[in-house]
Amino acid sequence: xxxxxxxxxxxxxxxxxxxxxxxxxxxxxxxxxxxxxxxxxxxxxxxxxxxxxxxxxxxxxxxxxxxxxxxxxxxxxxxxxxxxxxxxxxxxxxxxxxxxxxxxxxxxxxxxxxxxxxxxxxxxxxxxxxxxxxxxxxxxxxxxxxxxxxxxxxxxxxxxxxxxxxxxxxxxxxxxxxxxxxxxxxxxxxxxxxxxxxxxxxxxxxxxxxxxxxxxxxxxxxxxxxxxxxxxxxxxxxxxxxxxxxxxxxxx
Amino acid sequence: xxxxxxxxxxxxxxxxxxxxxxxxxxxxxxxxxxxxxxxxxxxxxxxxxxxxxxxxxxxxxxxxxxxxxxxxxxxxxxxxxxxxxxxxxxxxxxxxxxxxxxxxxxxxxxxxxxxxxxxxxxxxxxxxxxxxxxxxxxxxxxxxxxxxxxxxxxxxxxxxxxxxxxxxxxxxxxxxxxxxxxxxxxxxxxxxxxxxxxxxxxxxxxxxxxxxxxxxxxxxxxxxxxxxxxxxxxxxxxxxxxxxxxxxxxxxxxxxxxxxxxxxxxxxxxxxxxxxxxxxxxxxxxxxxxxxxxxxxxxxxxx
Numbered sequence: 001x002x003x004x005x006x007x008x009x010x011x012x013x014x015x016x017x018x019x020x021x022x023x024x025x026x027x028x029x030x031x032x033x034x035x036x037x038x039x040x041x042x043x044x045x046x047x048x049x050x051x052x053x054x055x056x057x058x059x060x061x062x063x064x065x066x067x068x069x070x071x072x073x074x075x076x077x078x079x080x081x082x083x084x085x086x087x088x089x090x091x092x093x094x095x096x097x098x099x100x101x102x103x104x105x106x107x108x109x110x111x112x113x114x115x116x117x118x119x120x121x122x123x124x125x126x127x128x129x130x131x132x133x134x135x136x137x138x139x140x141x142x143x144x145x146x147x148x149x150x151x152x153x154x155x156x157x158x159x160x161x162x163x164x165x166x167x168x169x170x171x172x173x174x175x176x177x178x179x180x181x182x183x184x185x186x187x188x189x190x191x192x193x194x195x196x197x198x199x200x201x202x203x204x205x206x207x208x209x210x211x212x213x214x215x216x217x218x219x220x221x222x223x224x225x226x227x228x229x230x231x232x233x234x235x236x237x238x239x240x241x242x243x244x245x246x247x248x249x250x251x252x
Numbered sequence: 253x254x255x256x257x258x259x260x261x262x263x264x265x266x267x268x269x270x271x272x273x274x275x276x277x278x279x280x281x282x283x284x285x286x287x288x289x290x291x292x293x294x295x296x297x298x299x300x301x302x303x304x305x306x307x308x309x310x311x312x313x314x315x316x317x318x319x320x321x322x323x324x325x326x327x328x329x330x331x332x333x334x335x336x337x338x339x340x341x342x343x344x345x346x347x348x349x350x351x352x353x354x355x356x357x358x359x360x361x362x363x364x365x366x367x368x369x370x371x372x373x374x375x376x377x378x379x380x381x382x383x384x385x386x387x388x389x390x391x392x393x394x395x396x397x398x399x400x401x402x403x404x405x406x407x408x409x410x411x412x413x414x415x416x417x418x419x420x421x422x423x424x425x426x427x428x429x430x431x432x433x434x435x436x437x438x439x440x441x442x443x444x445x446x447x448x449x450x451x452x453x454x455x456x457x458x459x460x461x462x463x464x465x466x467x468x469x470x471x472x473x474x475x476x477x478x479x480x481x482x483x484x485x486x487x488x489x490x491x492x493x494x495x496x497x498x499x500x501x502x503x504x505x506x507x508x509x510x511x512x513x514x515x516x517x518x519x520x521x522x523x524x525x526x527x528x529x530x531x532x533x534x535x536x537x538x539x540x541x542x543x544x545x546x547x548x549x550x551x552x553x554x555x
Contacts (some may be wrong), residue, residue: 214312222323
């Protein structure tokens with residue numbers, strides 16, 4: 001259940017272009033967070049909270065890792081927050097990924113940019129359950145690449161950059177068809193990427209996770225809705241029904 | 253002991269705090285954070301005759317000291333609200349106000365009539381001030397004649413007391429208030445959001461998909477206080493004040509300006525516990541400024 005908690009910043013480091021990895025300590029959120037859930041972070045001077053996905057959890061250390069990119073004033077101010085300071089957070093938010101798979105399944109994780117972080121915690125958990133993990137991660141350029149080594153901890157990693165400055169030149173969709181058989185995929189990134197991935201892997205079972213500007217972050221304000229596929233007036237709330245959905249559940 | 257209670261038409265409130273329509277859904281999500289029986293009242297999200305999907309996303313954008321929203325009255329339709337949402341809220345010991353909206357006068361009347369089926373709703377809030385829908389809504393709220401006419405029709409159709417929610421996007425809000433009072437309104441709620449826009453520099457286009465949105469939050473509080481202050485002097489029906497309230501001090505400002513109760517909107521997004529925290533803090537603030545009840549503060553700021 002989502003709760004309002006105070007999290008202490010253990011560390012905050014720049015890990016790529018405009019990209020920060022923040023480790024936050026809180027007993028409740030670290031003990032309940034599932035892969036795919038998010039933190040809804042309040043920042044002084046800002047009316048709206050910022051939803052940031054959970055990249056990792058260390059239950060023993062009672063910490064949660066959040067990776068974010070500076071995309072506006074809110075995330076810029078978040079990047080100024082330092083170790084020792086505290087943040088007012090609603091969490092863990094939303095519903096996580098379904099981790100149930102046939103034993104030994106070959107799972108492909110497909111992440112784009114700031115959609116990459118939640119796949120790390122997911123991949124770690126799936127690997128622990130005995131799945132074979134292949135990661136396909138897309139970034140704008142070499143300077144934006146992060147967590148390549150971390151993803152290698154549990155499987156094969158393919159990197160694509162838009163300008164070819166690192167890894168394969170092109171998009172994750174250019175790579176994903178060359179990684180061999182896929183039993184199930186999990187993908188997180190901007191909607192155009194999700195659309196391309198779900199079309200390319202139309203015959204394969206998959207899960208997607210969406211990002212959207214949020215208001216309350218708990219399902220009350222109807223700011224972050226997405227239409228259901230093939231159902232008039234049908235919709236889901238990204239913050240509370242999602243952010244994870246079946247690949248063919250919502251109209252991208 | 254500070255007396256926080258207020259008695260308004262249909263709304264017997266243990267304290268003057270209620271969440272504003274559209275900022276609290278139908279209460280379910282917030283009930284996970286605190287006991288809703290603590291609230292003086294709850295205003296439900298707008299009900300239209302049929303289900304409405306609302307506007308495309310993005311629907312919200314942050315602004316300096318506030319936010320823009322253009323949700324577009326998304327709701328499951330009045331019948332489902334009465335069947336599924338009202339019974340949920342009715343479990344709590346709090347006054348319930350239903351916000352009603354429509355594209356035509358007939359739709360408003362039908363929605364109002366539907367709420368006659370239930371005694372768990374204690375008052376209606378006539379939403380003639382939503383800036384985010386193409387038809388209906390604000391077109392009834394910016395013309396005195398149309399506002400009076402729709403108020404009269406809904407009053408006739410409903411067994412519940414009717415509060416009219418006024419738009420600040422008018423040149424003379426006092427005239428609007430007088431028009432709905434003479435048409436039979438039992439109370440006024442004010443203010444709805446101010447129409448605004450934000451241009452997203454990377455795309456060079458309005459950020460909100462609907463282009464314009466309603467501005468809310470602390471940025472609009474001085475506008476709202478001024479309007480409550482003006483309207484209080486021109487009508488004899490009670491006012492529920494709202495616009496950027498996020499503390500017990502803000503509540504007292506609205507009460508002094510002439511509001512009999514207040515609604516808290518945007519602040520619920522910042523802090524889901526805000527209404528509960530304001531209720532806890534209000535006695536201290538009233539005492540600090542020499543009051544022993546909410547009742548004695550109402551309109552005290554008017555000179």
